[in-house]
Amino acid sequence: MNKKTLPSMVILISGNGSNLQSIINWVQQYNVATIDAVISNKVNALGLSRAKNANIQTEILEMIPGQSRVEYDEDLSDIIERYQPDLIVLAGFMRILSELFVEKYLGKLINIHPALLPKFKGLNTHQRAIDAKQKEHGASVHFVTPEMDEGPNIIQAKVSVLLDDCAEKLADRVLQQEHLIYPIAIQWCLQQKIRFMDGKVFYNNQPLLQPICYDPVIHRL
Numbered sequence: 001m002n003k004k005t006l007p008s009m010v011i012l013i014s015g016n017g018s019n020l021q022s023i024i025n026w027v028q029q030y031n032v033a034t035i036d037a038v039i040s041n042k043v044n045a046l047g048l049s050r051a052k053n054a055n056i057q058t059e060i061l062e063m064i065p066g067q068s069r070v071e072y073d074e075d076l077s078d079i080i081e082r083y084q085p086d087l088i089v090l091a092g093f094m095r096i097l098s099e100l101f102v103e104k105y106l107g108k109l110i111n112i113h114p115a116l117l118p119k120f121k122g123l124n125t126h127q128r129a130i131d132a133k134q135k136e137h138g139a140s141v142h143f144v145t146p147e148m149d150e151g152p153n154i155i156q157a158k159v160s161v162l163l164d165d166c167a168e169k170l171a172d173r174v175l176q177q178e179h180l181i182y183p184i185a186i187q188w189c190l191q192q193k194i195r196f197m198d199g200k201v202f203y204n205n206q207p208l209l210q211p212i213c214y215d216p217v218i219h220r221l
């Protein structure tokens, strides 16, 4: 891969890294982007092994006791700056980011959330969707803005909530969809097919008024 000609990203994780794996698979298959580094805030994150297996540079940045959120995010930014990525991809990074950090990378920072935002921000989304008797649930890729899980959506994938669903079964089906939509959203961002400017999302230079609903027939890599 030629680092100079391909758009690049860094990926931030905290745990399993199954989304990371789907992005690695996409990069390896299509060779249209590079993952310059995987940064974890947890030393034992399984995703670090996935990165190492794919010969991707890994960085660990654990929080030092007593460190403020802003101080941690400054250290995080220092690491990111070494790579000068085109895109910063949050893939199960379980930290709230400071406003300063988010503002610095506005438009270059995306996240995947296991719910159809704006529904079910925060944690335990699958159980909350079941408890709320939702017929549909799913996943959203969105630009990150200072308010948690508030940034504008790019693409969403929906799954039906079944009568006998438990949170684990529903989570599995949603995660499968996450693995499909995250590489698509990343490709769009890196190609600048989708852009976030002045608080608005543009898709093919037209304002995107609602998230794109993932359709496996239309949205292929």
Ligand code: GRF
Binding pocket: 015, 016, 017, 018, 019, 020, 091, 092, 093, 112, 113, 114, 139, 175, 178
């Ligand atoms: C995913 O469900 C993602 O939506 C959420 O955290 C989970 C990460 O899973 N933000 P994995 O580490 O990618 O397997």
